[in-house]
Amino acid sequence: MGFPVGYTELLLPKLLLHTLSLLGLIRKLISIFFHLLGLPDFHQPDIVSPDSSSLPDSRFHSVSALLVREILPVVSFSELLDPPESCAVCLYEFEDQDQIRRLTNCRHIFHQSCLDRWMAYHQMTCPLCRAPFIPDELQEAFNERLWAASGIPDFVAEDSHVPGL
Structure with a gap:
């Protein structure tokens, strides 16, 4: 029992693979042609350029993402060395x-909008090496600011008059 002897030489799968390869080559050539003309990629509409802001409304950002944005420096690319x-x-x-x-x-660098979009999805580590955004020496101060921004200390202070606490 087994497959027929001529099964591996069927014309249809080879023809289909060659057709798909040819279509992929044509797509690549058209993309290169458009790139040489200075036109944007027409076949990848979901890619957002770093200039456009597709971030959700800032009032819906997490408090930790807003605090990280305050801590991470923003500089012009022309100011960077190497x-x-x-x-x-x-x-x-x-x-x-x-x-x-x-x-x-x-010390990795990214477009401001790219990293802000990354943080909007509650990612608090480097997209390349997964190092935390907040250095160890600033972690305690960050946690205190996050705790204060959460409003919990005010709530605890209001209830501190309860006996037994």
């Missing part, structure tokens, strides 16, 4: 006027 060529989140090349966030723990 920077990488492109952002690891969006894969777009950096330009001199781009606003950049430099992570203090690992």
Whole structure:
């Protein structure tokens, strides 16, 4: 029992694979042509350029993300010494006027909008190496600010007049 002898030489699967390969090559050539003309990629509409802001409304951001944004420095790309060529989140090349966030723990840099979008999804580690955004020496101060921003200390202070606490 087994497959027929000529099964591996069927014409349809080979023809289908060659057709798909040819279509992929044509797509790549068209993409290169559009890139050379300076036109955006027409077949990838879900990629957001670092210039556009697709972040949700700031009132819905987590308190920790807002505090991390305050802590992480924002600089112009032209001010950096020996920077990488492109952002690891969006894969777009950096330009001199781009606003950049430099992570203090690992020294990786990203477009400000890319890292802010990353934090909007409650990610608090580097997209490349997973080092935490907040350095160890600032973690205690960050936790205190987060605790104060949560409003819990005010609630505890109001109930401190209860005997036995």
